[in-house]
Amino acid sequence: xxxxxxxxxxxxxxxxxxxxxxxxNSISWFETVDYYEQGITLTEQDTAAFLKSIDCYVMGYRxxxxxxxxxxxxxWVYGDVPVIVITHxxxxxxxxxxxxxxxxxxxxxxxxxxxxxxxxxxxGGATLAKELILLKLADDIRLSIMPIILGEGKLFFDQxxxxxxxxxxxxxxxxxxxxxxxxEIKHSKTDLIH
Amino acid sequence: xxxxxxxxxxxxxxxxxxxxxxxxNSISWFETVDYYEQGITLTEQDTAAFLKSIDCYVMGYRxxxxxxxxxxxxxWVYGDVPVIVITHxxxxxxxxxxxxxxxxxxxxxxxxxxxxxxxxxxxGGATLAKELILLKLADDIRLSIMPIILGEGKLFFDQxxxxxxxxxxxxxxxxxxxxxxxxEIKHSKTDLIH
Numbered sequence: 001x002x003x004x005x006x007x008x009x010x011x012x013x014x015x016x017x018x019x020x021x022x023x024x025n026s027i028s029w030f031e032t033v034d035y036y037e038q039g040i041t042l043t044e045q046d047t048a049a050f051l052k053s054i055d056c057y058v059m060g061y062r063x064x065x066x067x068x069x070x071x072x073x074x075x076w077v078y079g080d081v082p083v084i085v086i087t088h089x090x091x092x093x094x095x096x097x098x099x100x101x102x103x104x105x106x107x108x109x110x111x112x113x114x115x116x117x118x119x120x121x122x123x124g125g126a127t128l129a130k131e132l133i134l135l136k137l138a139d140d141i142r143l144s145i146m147p148i149i150l151g152e153g154k155l156f157f158d159q160x161x162x163x164x165x166x167x168x169x170x171x172x173x174x175x176x177x178x179x180x181x182x183x184e185i186k187h188s189k190t191d192l193i194h
Numbered sequence: 195x196x197x198x199x200x201x202x203x204x205x206x207x208x209x210x211x212x213x214x215x216x217x218x219n220s221i222s223w224f225e226t227v228d229y230y231e232q233g234i235t236l237t238e239q240d241t242a243a244f245l246k247s248i249d250c251y252v253m254g255y256r257x258x259x260x261x262x263x264x265x266x267x268x269x270w271v272y273g274d275v276p277v278i279v280i281t282h283x284x285x286x287x288x289x290x291x292x293x294x295x296x297x298x299x300x301x302x303x304x305x306x307x308x309x310x311x312x313x314x315x316x317x318g319g320a321t322l323a324k325e326l327i328l329l330k331l332a333d334d335i336r337l338s339i340m341p342i343i344l345g346e347g348k349l350f351f352d353q354x355x356x357x358x359x360x361x362x363x364x365x366x367x368x369x370x371x372x373x374x375x376x377x378e379i380k381h382s383k384t385d386l387i388h
Contacts, residue, residue, distance in 0.1 A: 151351075
């Protein structure tokens with residue numbers, strides 16, 4: 001049982017031109033080389049503490065497939081943290097702690113996530129991000145912008161079709177040229193005043 | 195005659211989801227209200243000094259039309275700085291210091307801009323930005339990200355169709371929640387090492 005506020009954070013990695021995946025799904029652009037003098041570097045301890053704070057991952061089916069493919073080379077990046085894959089497909093569950101969910105997203109968040117977890121990360125993709133924002137189920141957005149223009153691919157937020165005001169919470173620039181932007185999703189007019 | 199290095203900077207204002215204009219061209223989203231405690235505020239002197247450093251603006255026809263429309267309410271934002279509008283149309287020139295150019299972009303930059311100016315800003319739009327990047331005529335990109343998801347509209351860089359590595363030069367977050375990202379466009383492999 002958790003105490004404290006529940007938070008569902010949408011986390012995406014994108015190019016400067018707003019793409020989260022190339023059309024051919026190649027991922028070499030994630031390894032873009034840059035050096036930003038004023039940037040910070042996370043220690044292994046920082047990273048470990050950060051990852052430890054996440055107690056559940058939610059993702060779409062394609063993001064899961066992608067993570068599975070990556071795991072062949074880099075191992076399963078979500079460790080032993082529970083992963084819930086939103087899909088209507090019925091598939092063998094490969095890694096431990098992975099389960100599939102095919103029901104309503106409101107029910108998932110209100111009945112399943114809120115009673116069990118505190119810090120849930122939505123790790124992709126664009127369609128699920130769009131649905132969570134439109135249903136007002138997401139609290140925060142964290143966008144990691146890579147120092148590259150991709151030129152084509154899958155757009156984050158998938159042309160969501162609705163305006164949504166944001167509140168900037170934090171900006172972090174790293175030595176490798178990645179910029180993390182952290183926003184809170186404003187859910188009412190009163191959120192405008194902080 | 196200028197001394198020092200010539201620089202052509204592409205400057206765009208976009209939403210977090212990468213749109214630089216709404217489909218209906220409405221601009222109220224530019225007035226998005228946010229408050230970011232850790233952000234900085236520019237003084238009038240800072241702004242004046244910054245604007246003074248720009249010695250020529252280049253823009254596409256729609257951006258010009260947009261600026262003309264805005265000038266009815268806010269005045270002509272480019273002051274007495276020369277403005278070159280890239281267009282094949284033949285139109286009456288309204289404000290002073292505005293001229294139209296319909297020729298080759300390489301010629302514009304190499305023969306016209308480089309010999310007269312030092313700090314040229316490309317103020318929009320997406321199509322011109324795309325052409326300047328593909329022709330390798332642009333040096334820097336400055337993107338001002340507003341704290342809003344627009345959901346639809348015109349994408350910056352207009353699906354440029356080609357990868358382009360960038361070097362992060364600076365990140366500035368403002369009190370009003372706008373984040374400015376400043377990148378150098380890498381034009382060769384050797385640019386990767388700084």
